[in-house]
Amino acid sequence: MSTGFCKNHPDLSARRRCFTCAGFICTQCQLLRSRHYFCSERCHRRFLLRESLRSFFKPIAETLQPVWRWMLPWLVEKAGLRKPRSLGKALKFYDLIISVVAIVLLASPLIGIALLWRENRQLQNRLVHLEQLWKTAPTAKKSSNGLANNNHAFLKVTKPATAMVTSNQMTIEGEAPDGHIISLVQDDWVRAVTLPREGRFALPPIKLKPGQNQFVVQALGHDGKPLALQNITITSGPPTANYLANDLSRGSIERKQVALTFDGGSTDNAALPILDILKENNLQVTIFLTGGFIQKFPEITKRLVQEGHEVGNHTWNHPHLTTYAADKQNAALPNVTREFLHDQLLRTAKLFEEVTGSRMAPFWRAPYGEHNAEIRQWAAELGYRHVGWTKGHSWQESMDTMDWVADTTSKAYRPAEEILAHLLSMADEETSGLNGGIVLTHLGSHRQDGDHFYTVLPRLIGGLREKNYALVKISELAE
Numbered sequence: 001m002s003t004g005f006c007k008n009h010p011d012l013s014a015r016r017r018c019f020t021c022a023g024f025i026c027t028q029c030q031l032l033r034s035r036h037y038f039c040s041e042r043c044h045r046r047f048l049l050r051e052s053l054r055s056f057f058k059p060i061a062e063t064l065q066p067v068w069r070w071m072l073p074w075l076v077e078k079a080g081l082r083k084p085r086s087l088g089k090a091l092k093f094y095d096l097i098i099s100v101v102a103i104v105l106l107a108s109p110l111i112g113i114a115l116l117w118r119e120n121r122q123l124q125n126r127l128v129h130l131e132q133l134w135k136t137a138p139t140a141k142k143s144s145n146g147l148a149n150n151n152h153a154f155l156k157v158t159k160p161a162t163a164m165v166t167s168n169q170m171t172i173e174g175e176a177p178d179g180h181i182i183s184l185v186q187d188d189w190v191r192a193v194t195l196p197r198e199g200r201f202a203l204p205p206i207k208l209k210p211g212q213n214q215f216v217v218q219a220l221g222h223d224g225k226p227l228a229l230q231n232i233t234i235t236s237g238p239p240t241a242n243y244l245a246n247d248l249s250r251g252s253i254e255r256k257q258v259a260l261t262f263d264g265g266s267t268d269n270a271a272l273p274i275l276d277i278l279k280e281n282n283l284q285v286t287i288f289l290t291g292g293f294i295q296k297f298p299e300i301t302k303r304l305v306q307e308g309h310e311v312g313n314h315t316w317n318h319p320h321l322t323t324y325a326a327d328k329q330n331a332a333l334p335n336v337t338r339e340f341l342h343d344q345l346l347r348t349a350k351l352f353e354e355v356t357g358s359r360m361a362p363f364w365r366a367p368y369g370e371h372n373a374e375i376r377q378w379a380a381e382l383g384y385r386h387v388g389w390t391k392g393h394s395w396q397e398s399m400d401t402m403d404w405v406a407d408t409t410s411k412a413y414r415p416a417e418e419i420l421a422h423l424l425s426m427a428d429e430e431t432s433g434l435n436g437g438i439v440l441t442h443l444g445s446h447r448q449d450g451d452h453f454y455t456v457l458p459r460l461i462g463g464l465r466e467k468n469y470a471l472v473k474i475s476e477l478a479e
Helices: 041-079 084-136 271-280 291-296 298-306 338-356 373-380 416-427 457-466
Strands: 031-033 036-038 156-159 173-175 181-186 189-194 200-202 211-220 226-236 257-264 286-289 310-313 437-442
Touching (some): 031 041, 257 457, 271 298, 298 338, 338 373
Antiparallel strands (some): 031 036
16 A cells, blocks of 8 residues: 555655545544545535536436437438438437437536535635634734633624524524634534624524524634534424414513614604604614504505505504403403404505505504403414513603603603603613613604604614614514
């Protein structure tokens, strides 16, 4: 047996060769895969590609051989070719047909394989580039064990916050120390890589297959060794009724996200100023409309859709659904049945689609916040998830602006400036602040001019953004 020097360790002699590239490999470099030894995973993948092409092409050749034997005499006869030299022309003509058929049959899988190979090569090149950035990054203060020298030497995935998603792709975000390389692995295949910035990272959107998807998010050191990892199992598919029946009153407190939501019931005297402010600040929000609002203000409804806002269902005519107003209990009223609620939601959704040409978002908000598990289950049967707002034991803990209260002598009345100060002070709280919060406001109010909530809305948006809060729609908060 011939000997040589290892291709990866030139100072070591070796006898065994890589099955793909035939390079000498020492015992440290030998990878036993598919009953052969390889120098790297790359050579193993090349071997698998070659074998798959061979196994794919062989049955095609065996299938075409009897066809060729039957078809050649027929072509010769139809073409009137009798002489040997003419037979050669027929063979060439038939070879052309076979080539075209073979190209058509082989093109699709070959292109797919080539795209997969190209994607993997790009990820490998990006990983090498990120390793170089890691070594030269001035913010990466490396310690002797390879971990960043700060108080956040760990890996934490913050998005998705739930184990179920309804879309066919997902974005993974989280926290990790600067100076690490974050990689996403699925089925032993690197799907994406990135670098944290200021302790946070966001991986590119990942396509999901129906059912369960398992991922491993790894934090790698400069030597490529994993320093921390987190397993994620995500189920992709249509949401079940039990899932939709859960009340959503707050998102993940691990993420600095806030959802500003607006209810449109019967008045619109604040709608146009609010929409102008949202447009000026390049902000899209979630708005819940009643059927009566859509019927009365179709042009405003169209504008909501045109400007990218997410519109949910607020029932047809804003009825009381439970006995809460009478006895502080949430038992369904006698007239509130499955058929009643379905009619309220379906009529509103149908009118919205007729006016805008778009479908409503799969969220609804009960009038007056009156709902219970049974009522939410009825709405879930239509594909709606209930969205409330973040409440507390007192005004100091609640994210209900109470902007609809117009009576200045009422204990529930809060001036616009007080509402602004209240929300911004909550944002500064050290525990969770406004993280995952759902703020309740309205498109209409009977307040006097000058004390409408929208007068402080620009400062609220700017203040939250300065505090690094992301202002999101409910669909983003629920991910």
